[in-house]
Amino acid sequence: MIKQFLLSFLILPSCIAIGQELKVATNFESGSARVLSLDQQTQTIRITPAGDPKRGIPNWWYVRIDGINTTIPLVLEVEVREDLIPDELTGQGKKTSPGWTWPAQAALSLDGKTWKQTAEGQKINNRMVYQVQPATGTLWLAWGPPFTPTDALNFVNRISQTYSFAKAFILGRSLEGRQVPALQIAEGSKPADQRPAIWISARHHAWECGGSWVGTGLAEWLVSDNQQARWLRQHAEIFVVPLLDVDHVATGDGGKHGEPQDHNLDWSDQPHWPEVAAAQKRILALANEGRMNIFLDLHNPAPGNKQQTAYVIEKAYMPEKADPRKLRFVDLMIEEFGGLKQNPARPPAENPALFHRVSVPWVLEHSNSNTIAFCIETPWNTPSGTPEGYGIVGQKLGSAVEKLLREEAEKQP
Ligand SMILES: [Zn+2]
Incomplete structure (x- = not known):
């Protein structure tokens, strides 16, 4: 009996972890992100926009995050793409400045329909870092309020x-x-x-x-x-x-x-x-x-x-x-x-x-x-x-x- 109890005690934490696995989804209309890293423990996700530069400036990002632990903050770090985009005036390629990818406040939704803003992000090295105190296990974050x-x-x-x-x-x-x-x-x-x-x-x-x-x-x-x-x-x-x-x-x-x-x-x-x-x-x-x-x-x-x-x-x-x-x-x-x-x-x-x-x-x-x-x-x-x-x-x-x-x-x- 004691042995069984110990066994379930040892197994239980990993069961909870599986049930709450932090995941990023973009397989929906207007969704866009490449996940660069995901740290389950600190609940930190690093992304960059996934747009094809041939289809325009790759600055738009929009993700759904599932399996969120609501007892700790969720941290989303956004990196800028380095692709050159065409400059129609000169015919040359040009880089876009990071500001195009980094709204001071990101768009945040708890239902995928209604949108408000996060607190201001913080620039740390080559990333903009948005921190959210999550109230739900799923939420949506985007460059701006999506309209599809x-x-x-x-x-x-x-x-x-x-x-x-x-x-x-x-x-x-x-x-x-x-x-x-x-x-x-x-x-x-x-x-x-x-x-x-x-x-x-x-x-x-x-x-x-x-x-x-x-x-x-x-x-x-x-x-x-x-x-x-x-x-x-x-x-x-x-x-x-x-x-x-x-x-x-x-x-x-x-x-x-x-x-x-x-x-x-x-x-x-x-x-x-x-x-x-x-x-x-x-x-x-x-x-x-x-x-x-x-x-x-x-x-x-x-x-x-x-x-x-x-x-x-x-x-x-x-x-x-x-x-x-x-x-x-x-x-x-x-x-x-x-x-x-x-x-x-x-x-x-x-x-x-x-x-x-x-x-x-x-x-x-x-x-x-x-x-x-x-x-x-x-x-x-x-x-x-x-x-x-x-x-x-x-x-x-x-x-x-x-x-x-x-x-x-x-x-x-
Ligand atoms: Zn325009």
Whole structure:
């Protein structure tokens, strides 16, 4: 009896260890990490992003961790990849600075759906170290709050099923056969051909998950009871593409600087990516109807940029009658955000042709004489780089759009 007791005592600890084995999983949509080491005792996991550099800057990481011992902290160490990525301006390879891979605070979820931020990570040698006091045996950690192609599909379906004036549609299929979901919003009896068209597009760059949250925040505001939102959907037709580059997001790749060129640089008359071609086709049709009014392309900026940012195309590259509208929209954004970092945009001296392959200039060159278009960058490396924080940015952009269209409508005889 005593012998048996001793035997079970000796065996028991290893049984518990097997039951609680710490594991890292990435075999899900947008998952990405290479595990470099895993220390069961100290509950320390070291990873690096697993993206294929041919499919964009390998800075995105997203893991699920199972078998966590909740009595001690979980430590996640993130190492930067050393791969060179193409520099389109010079045609050479370049290294990215570690900041692109190291958010000050990582995204943390206890259910794989709702996201908050960890405490600030600490830079130790060549690693960023995030420490979590786990409350559950499983949790998810990521570069930022993930937003996947499935999230995009669920989002457009939920909105269209809830609001009769919103319609979900599939913009097209990607090169790898995935659907690109989108929303079309217009309320009331005003004929479509009398409505200015607003095109909101997010995630030309796969890793920039904030763009999707800003876009969905704008759409949520647009269907709400807000008076401005109601006016806008009753007078305009709004298209929202919450996630354009579905393929690279699905596989956990960075997208930006991908081969043969990323989605943002694919806006030529022979695009490589079918979803870019599908967006162009729709925008050209709206332009042919004379109502392509505003195009907003939603991105995240470089890690050091903590200000709401807009690329403002210089007057020489704006359509004939669009520059005063552009300046007014900038003022309205300043009013909404309390400030705005403005990056003047013109063809770069090193490679002027590149400018005309970027989404915003392409839209301006192929639309109407009053069309305005902006690349909007929302900072991610701040405590507001959360679904809620991004959502507020979306609401403010929606409000600026409404104010511009409404004051223009009120000036008309
Ligand atoms: Zn971008």
